Amino acid sequence: MFPRPFKSLPILLLACSFLPSSWSSAGAAEHGGLLLKGTPRETSWLVLESGKPGPVVLIVGGMHGNEPAGSRAAGQIMHWPIKRGKLVVLPRANATGLDAGIRYVPNSPGELRDLNRNFPKTGEKNEARGDLAREIWTLAKRFEPDWVLDLHEGSDFHQINRKSVGSSIIPTKGEGMDEAVADALRAVNRTIEDPRKKLVRLRYPVNGSLARAAHERLGAVSMILETTVKDQPLSLRIRQHRLMVHAILGRLGMSGKDVPPLAPYKADGSGPLRIAIYDAGGTGRTSARSLEVALAPMGKTLVRRIGPPEIRAGQLSRFDLVVFPGGSGSRQAAALEKTGREKVRRFVEEGGGYLGVCAGSYLAARNYDWSLKIVDGRTVDTRNGHWRRGRGTVKMELTEKGRLILGDYPEQVDVRYANGPIFAPAQDDAIEDFQALAHFRTELAENGARVGAMIDTPAILSGNLGKGRVLCISPHPESTKALHGMVRRAALWLGKGN
Ligand SMILES: [Zn+2]
Structure with a gap:
């Protein structure tokens, strides 16, 4: 069901000293690195290896700095146990934007300020624009993900306000996509009572977005997941991202039956x-x-x-x-x-x-x-x-x-x-x-x-x-x-x- 054979991984070790190993599945290994190291926009990525063959899934959060739920969810998901394949997670793509709580990349020229419009556009040169998008694109090319999940938030519920993409999934195409979107919608929508606030499937990611570029240039099956900021606590929006990603990873045979807990188990009083x-x-x-x-x-x-x-x-x-x-x-x-x-x-x-x-x-x-x-x-x-x-x-x-x-x-x-x-x-x-x-x-x-x-x-x-x-x-x-x-x-x- 995957478009390409799985890639091998360059070995790069950076132990995650912060979290107890009991959180991750036995035999799994974490390593990662930094994009734009030593600059104000420096941001870390992490790879979780199951040690078993399976899909490579790239999960990105915080592309827009005023959409914190995706970033927080990705920061939790990167420590989930996985049964096969590997997760590559970039939880704070636009770190300075997240810190400032603004959509755009701070101190960027106007035409480059929206990070999720800087990836190679349909029919244009295969090049990302701006330092941050370039490094993210290099990361994506390096791991050649089979799936890309980009976690965002909209300002309003799409079913109530058609001008907003809030509470939707915006997929590309590809084998397994229909089933994955259906699973994700089912998992999240059964937690939502108001029918107008339920998530819906929308058509094709915007030009210049990572999801669209990863599909068109790297052959990935990719999608944008959108929660809604309006009148909803952050804990709820993080939960919705967790539920959707868990359902998709489940469809890919990577996650267990239950959504992993919010925090690690700590048997001996050590750890954070x-x-x-x-x-x-x-x-x-x-x-x-x-x-x-x-x-x-x-x-x-x-x-x-x-x-x-x-x-x-x-x-x-x-x-x-x-x-x-x-x-x-x-x-x-x-x-x-x-x-x-x-x-x-x-x-x-x-x-x-x-x-x-x-x-x-x-x-x-x-x-x-x-x-x-x-x-x-x-x-x-x-x-x-x-x-x-x-x-x-x-x-x-x-x-x-x-x-x-x-x-x-x-x-x-x-x-x-x-x-x-x-x-x-x-x-x-x-x-x-x-x-x-x-x-x-x-x-x-x-x-x-x-x-x-x-x-x-x-x-x-x-x-x-x-x-x-x-x-x-x-x-x-x-x-x-x-x-x-x-x-x-x-x-x-x-x-x-x-
Ligand atoms: Zn966004």
């Missing part, structure tokens, strides 16, 4: 600190991202976005801690559903860490029907809209224990506050009492909130539940660069368990 950041229903638009930014300089961490389906499926067991960001605690609880909430609670009881920020702290509280009840704290002065005490800068002061865990901030510090919970002891005998790590020293009291209710209450608190640790932050240290160290220290402490 694995952090799951919830970003789905009830999460503020930029909340998950700003926590990611605060956690980024930690090194030796593996950060994954997570949503209710993964949590309900038990995937938290693959992580050391979960982070619930700002937004709406009750809406986060509703999105998790009862099963998801029970999974979070059990995760903590069994030794996982829980970091709640603002809404995530409401979610952890003892006193709502919908809350997780993983900390012995209840929220006060929330009725009649009093929870809307305001947004602005307040002062908080760390306690002695707070300074031990979160870092030595001896003075009162300014921190952004946005309607976070005001905590008091809930006095539930079944849960250990919480300890205050910081107190508010000034307050906001808008919309009828009780004056004086906030001052000297815990701004940050910690507690134990079973073998796990909980840390609730009412304000937003992730919004202030000078306080990012506090967030990182919290994550490290939570990762240790009791």
Whole structure:
């Protein structure tokens, strides 16, 4: 079913020291290299060898820097176990664009700025244009892939807005293509309830795209996979790419029955600190991202976005801690559903860490029907809209224990506050009492909130539940660069368990 015999591979060794080998299948080997090494646009590629004959599949993510889901999915897929053939993965094609969050390659002349228009065009010279496309094209020619999967995102759902290619698969032609597209559509569409948001098959990739050039010049069966950015959390879009790629690799006999988990299994406590950041229903638009930014300089961490389906499926067991960001605690609880909430609670009881920020702290509280009840704290002065005490800068002061865990901030510090919970002891005998790590020293009291209710209450608190640790932050240290160290220290402490 493949257009050409499989190619042998030049041996080039670069061990992936970051991830435990238990993640990849036995006998598999990883190696890779860098494109545009030593330049600002430097980006890494990786080859996963099964050691068994089979198709060569090139997977590319992040060609457009404002389409992060494909890049993140590719970064996970490159560590999947494969049963035969090899995967060549370039997860961050336009690395500087991804870092800047823009579609184009930064500092490129206008006619070269769209990376996915710079590959050899139909009927023109067999040459890619611009340094980055040239190196990607050289990589493609070197491995002569049988299949090319280029992971993108559109701005809107194609079925709702025909001007956008969002939520579609755009294939070329070739043996096995129809079946592969059908499998991918089936796998992803059964997870989508709204019929207008289901993915559809579209016609032929645009001129100058890698997918089209790889088909026309290298004989590859290739396609562009598109999710939709609009109103959909990153975790969902990454999941859709994972589902589609898994289905296609399954059709090629390369993947197992189940989609591989979000993070590696860690039996012995070694390896990176694995952090799951919830970003789905009830999460503020930029909340998950700003926590990611605060956690980024930690090194030796593996950060994954997570949503209710993964949590309900038990995937938290693959992580050391979960982070619930700002937004709406009750809406986060509703999105998790009862099963998801029970999974979070059990995760903590069994030794996982829980970091709640603002809404995530409401979610952890003892006193709502919908809350997780993983900390012995209840929220006060929330009725009649009093929870809307305001947004602005307040002062908080760390306690002695707070300074031990979160870092030595001896003075009162300014921190952004946005309607976070005001905590008091809930006095539930079944849960250990919480300890205050910081107190508010000034307050906001808008919309009828009780004056004086906030001052000297815990701004940050910690507690134990079973073998796990909980840390609730009412304000937003992730919004202030000078306080990012506090967030990182919290994550490290939570990762240790009791
Ligand atoms: Zn794109």
